[in-house]
Amino acid sequence: MKKAIRRLPDTEQEVMCALWACEPPATRAEIESILFQTHPMAMTPLLTMLTRLSKKGFLTIRKEGRKGYYTPCITQEEYLASQGRNFIEKLCGGNLSVFANALCGSGLSREELRELRALLERNEL
Secondary structure (H helix, E strand, O other), X not given: OOOOOOOOOHXXXXXXXXXXXXXXXXXXXXXXXXXXXXXXXXXXXXXXXXXXHHHOOOEEEEXXXXXXXXXXXXXXXXXXXXXXXXXXHHHOOOOHHHHHHHHHOOOOOHHHHHHHHHHHHOOOO
């Protein structure tokens, strides 16, 4: 089993989502422009967040002069897979039936559930 990736606080997760949406390596300005659409953040808190994420091992920072370039150390898919496994283990007691019931009760439409089933049947997940 792969090592679990720790869950990020919501704001740090937003920053990582913005970084994942960029072509690596990304500049602070590129990350900031994506964040502006969903979670506007001033430059100083963003730089603090990027430094914190680097210390946690989620991204690397390469400095060229005064400019920083940010590259994710894990993919969004790796993060989501780890968090999904953590959800199943911690909140569902490792029981897939409990997870499936929670998923069905989460407000997904019948069409979304059919799509999920089709993806599972075609082994596309």
